[in-house]
Amino acid sequence: MNYKQSGTFNTPAVLLADAVIFALGGSHLELGEHMLCNEYFPNDAMKMSSQLQEALVHYYDFLTGYENLLRDGGERFSPNISSDKVNIAAWGPVKGSVNTVALRVGDRIVIHLLNFAAAKHLDWRDDSHNQAEPTTYTDIDLAIRSSREVKNVWVASPDIDGGVLKSVQWKSSGMKIDVTVPSLQYWTMIVIE
Secondary structure (H helix, E strand, O other): OOOOOOEEOOHHHHHHHHHHHHHOOOOOOOEOOOEOOOOOOOOOOEEOOHHHHHHHHHHHHHHHHOHHHHOOOOEEEOOOEEEOOOOEEEOOOOOOOEEEEEEEEOOEEEEEEEEOOOOOOOOOOOOOOOOOOOOOEEEEEEEEEOOOOOOOEEEEOOOOHHHOOEEOOEEEEOOEEEEEEEEEOOEEEEEEO
8 A cells, every 4th residue: 555655554545445355355465564565565664543553453353253244255236226315336436426336145135335435546555645535424315226025234334333233224115125324434334134
């Protein structure tokens, strides 16, 4: 991250990159004795802020705690989601929108909301060291098309309360589920059972 820079890592760039990588079921080598800023591992020209250190603990706890939903395969699909509050776009990343990645994992539907609404660029390494912190949205009403019977909907995010899962308000009408997502900063995962 922040290749050929010095000083402090750009927290928004690191967290947005990790959110995307983890939501897509991947991982990457970024930590050792220090956070890596280039391919020469002993190079420790960049330091992590205390905010980034704390956030990374939550991100890696989230990756481990929900590994069955993040890394156990599943069938990817493009969900039909709309919102009056935020611009929703299917995955590939689109600046100025909240992008979705969705999987069918067993009898669950997992939808990741990735917040690119304030993104300055889509350079994952943030070579310019200027990725912006995303706007935090609260109480996002989503309409999700689904042909399945819904028993429960919950959300979790490494950005809120250490990633603890929470049941959310939802209602089903015909082929549509209305869900209120309490918060989205970088990444929120919705699970429909």
